[in-house]
Amino acid sequence: MLRHITQGLALGAVLALTAMAPAQAKTIKVAIGHQSMCTDTYTAGIVVKELKLLEKYLPKDGKYKDVEYDISWADYSSGGPITNQMMANKLNIGVMGDYPLIVNGAKFQATDSLRTYYVAGTGYNLKGSGNAIVVPVKSDLYKIGDLEGKAVSTPVGSAAWGMLLKAAQDNNIKFQLKNQSPAVGAANIAAGKIDAHSDFCPWSEIMEFRGTGRKIYDGSEAGVPYLHGVVVRKDLADDYPEVVQAFIKAVYAAGKWIKEDPMRATDLMEKWTGVEKEVLFIYFSEGGHLTLDPTIKPKWTEALKFDHTVLVKEKAIPPLDFDDWIDEKYIKAAYKDMGVDYEADKAAIVDPKVANAGLPNQIWHARDGIKEFKTLPEFLTAVAKFRATGAKINSTYVYDVETGLKLFGKTAFWVVTPKGEFSTFLRRGEAEKFAASSGGKVIDFDEAIAMKSS
Amino acid sequence: MTAAVLNSPRLHRIREAVAARPRLWLAVTLGFPVVYYLGMFAALLIRFQALPNYTETFDWFGNVAEIVRSTPDWSDIWPIIGQEWLFEVGRMNYDYGAGISEWSLYINPTKFGLILILGGLTATAFNLMLARRAACSASRLNGGAAAGGLGAALVGMTNVTLAWVVCCATPNWVVGLAILGLGVSTSLWLEQFGWWIEYAGFGLLLASLYVLSGEPKAPGGKPADSAGGHDDHHYPNTAMGASR
Known part of the structure; x- marks a missing residue:
């Protein structure tokens, strides 16, 4: 009898404790x-x-x-x-x-x-832009073929590595491949310690924006999204x-x-x-x-x-x-x-070529924000005016004629025709081709601004 | 079959050689990983002329428990655990971004275990050489030592756990070769042969034990028993090495 009472009390205690215990939430x-x-x-x-x-x-x-x-x-x-x-x-x-x-x-x-x-x-870029191969800004390399036998680094296993492999296959070139993280590659490009560095977004634009690197190959050339x-x-x-x-x-x-x-x-x-x-x-x-x-x-x-x-x-x-x-x-x-x-x-x-057609060129004014200009002469005139007054410009943006991709004004290849018309290109080769066909010449951003500053 | 192997004369000689100098065997076995990792660390300091500025300890046991819990098949569990680290020491460069590890030394318990086994095999070969220097011909001793040394070097090389950002951002055995001066591309190409090199290393070590534990040679160059020599179990102390 006593045993039954004891067992009953013990069971009751267990049930009571169970009821009092907080419910265990699943994590x-x-x-x-x-x-x-x-x-x-x-x-x-x-x-x-x-x-x-x-x-x-x-x-x-x-x-x-x-x-x-x-x-x-x-x-x-x-x-x-x-x-x-x-x-x-x-x-x-x-x-x-x-x-x-x-x-x-x-x-x-x-x-x-x-x-x-x-x-x-x-997200995506239909043309494949985002990955790029960059060389030190003072390098004498201008196209992917120039990389034959050179030291090229990339984060192995990354999207930029894949693009680099395809670019090498497409262009039948061989180079010394080095594995470098993006930050190390960017630092080595700035210090001129490596011939070229292939990287993913936004590292090539960081190097271009800081003025340490220059693109010689854009992912859009691989033709794969x-x-x-x-x-x-x-x-x-x-x-x-x-x-x-x-x-x-x-x-x-x-x-x-x-x-x-x-x-x-x-x-x-x-x-x-x-x-x-x-x-x-x-x-x-x-x-x-x-x-x-x-x-x-x-x-x-x-x-x-x-x-x-x-x-x-x-x-x-x-x-x-x-x-x-x-x-x-x-x-x-x-x-x-x-x-x-x-x-x-x-x-x-x-498709950037279609979607970006007719989009205005932009100047990022440090104080006033983004200002838009329908034509390149208007854009250049405004940049020249800001520069003359000492106004701070954060950045400028134009579009590549060939692909419709957005570019920094300062890194684009500019072509001016005898009629004084301007065009902007991502790649030097296409700019030179256009200049030859139009009787114009390839100039840089500062030269283009100078032509509108007088 | 197992009993035959366990009772084989070669295994008996190996056991005797280890038992003859147990403290030496233990010291070499345990000292081997210590010297191995200190050697890697010293190589980094000499190569890069800089001291480390960070360390990191990983919850290896917790990570392994999580891998076992969340991986259904044991055939997948082992290789994943094999990639888990316990400790990292290296040098961080804070000049760009949030910091980049320029070089580092990792301790991976799986690799550490392999190095410990390597230490045990090396210690056994060493004890055998000491024990049997009087019973083995010079060519056998030299051959056994060479095979053992080469085997240990190959296994040691393929278990290097160094990371160097300009060669390979993740710990890899070929980083050791690159640090020694071999071209990065060549080093990375060699990576695919790592397993084979490691197997060859262990094979050479086992071969050295086999050679060193063989039949004693009579003065005429024939095995002692076929030349009417004595039984293995009655080797004089001079043959097994007297001093302990």
């Missing part, structure tokens, strides 16, 4: 690897992080009612280490460029039990698809926020990343290099498949089953929730 880890020094990842990285957009869209009802989210962000200088960290499950979402994305998918598929899904893009995207570990995507959808909604919202006011966005992004706002403006302003669009277009799949063949040719990379890797169901669900027409966005492709 979902969302660990994102991003790149604050790679502009094309910003809409899935630094902007989402700083504006806390993921927190805004994460599900909080239904099966997620009592869930706690453990959100962490890790910043990397290239995509390769993000994949390594994803394999060790220290990260479960990664944001990176096209070639690292492929390596990510292939490395995971080479395992017996791990997989990632490519679930969304961040340049894109970035989001990969997610399969276990996260399978267990919590709504979390993946929330991340994609955050990416979409980040793009919308940038497009609403590029000046505000670049100003804040400069504070978050340390990249000059004038450099960021060439990517994120109207007519900029980057088209913010998370949809997964058939053309991107084709581009990624092509990139994979480049990697297979140059390096023993495992095969990649694109059908298994690319999964649109998360982005389609996210768009549906947001009430946005996915198929319409997916069908739209921005």
Whole structure:
């Protein structure tokens, strides 16, 4: 009898303690690897992080009612280490460029039990601009063929590395390849310690803007679109698809926020990343290099498949089953929730040559902000006037005749015809060709301004 | 089969050689990784003429636990764990951006374990040479020493855990070659042969143990037993090395 009473008391105590104990909330880890020094990842990285957009869209009802989210962000200088960290499950979402994305998918598929899904893009440049090969500003190298036998560095495994491999294959040149992180490559270009450095966005523009480097090859010459995207570990995507959808909604919202006011966005992004706002403006302003669009277009799949063949040719990379890797169901669900027409966005492709035709040239006046000029003579006259009065100009922007890409006025190759008409070019060769056909001559920015300053 | 191997005369001679000088064996085994990592560190200081300015410790056990928890297949777990670091010491350049690690030395527990095994094999070969210097011909001793030395060098070379930003931004064994002056492109090309070189190194070390633990040679050059010599178990102390 006493034993029954004791057992009853013990059971009661256990039940009471159980009832009093706080409910254990389930914690979902969302660990994102991003790149604050790679502009094309910003809409899935630094902007989402700083504006806390993921927190805004994460599900909080239904099966997620009592869930706690453990959100962490890790910043990397290239995509390769993000994949390594994803394999060790220290990260479960990664944001990176096209070639690292492929390596990510292939490395995971080479395992017996791990997989990632490519679930969304961040942005693209149809022409492939964003990657570039830069030489020291005083170098006597002007075209990719000049790199034969030279020392060329790149962050191996990055999108710029992939572009460099393709450029070497296309032009049948061989050089000494060195592996350098973007910051080291940029420092070596500034110090003239390396013949050339190939890097991804926005490093070549940083070097141009600071006056330390000069582009001799732009990614647009490779003729393959340049894109970035989001990969997610399969276990996260399978267990919590709504979390993946929330991340994609955050990416979409980040793009919308940038497009609403590029000046505000670049100003804040400069504070978050340390990249000059004038450099960021060439990517994120109207007519900029980057088209913010998370949809997964058939053309991107084709581009990624092509990139994979480049990697297979140059390096023993495992095969990649694109059908298994690319999964649109998360982005389609996210768009549906947001009430946005996915198929319409997916069908739209921005070609800078068409979209940027007729866009005004711009002067970023330090005090008054962006001023726009429809023609190049008006633009040059205004620059000359500002310079004469000692007004500070942060930067100037014009467009490449051939590709429609936005350029810094000071780094463009200018051609003036006998009639006094001006044209601007990204590449010296095309400027010289145009000058020869029009009877004009190739001049630099200062010479062009001088012609309008009298 | 296993019993036959365990009872083989060669293994018996190896066990005897180790038992003859256990403290020496232990000192060489444990000292080998210490000298190995100090040697790598010294190479960095001499090559770059600068002291390190940062260290970082990684939660290796926590990371391994997470890998085991989140990776379904054991065949995937091992290679991923093999990439995990415990400790990093290096030099950071703060001239550009948030800082770039110019060079660094990593301690990877998996690699450390391999170096410890290497130390054990080297110590065994060393003990065997000391123990059997009277019983082996000069050519056998020299051959065994050469094979063991080359094997240890190859295994040591392929387990270097140095990172140098101008060669390879991640720790890689070929960085050691590049630091020694081999061209970066050549070094990176050699990377693909790392496993084979490591296997060859271990193979040479095992071959040296095999050679050094062989039948003793009679003065005429024939094996002692075929020349009417004594049984292995009755080697005089002079043959096994008297002093401890």
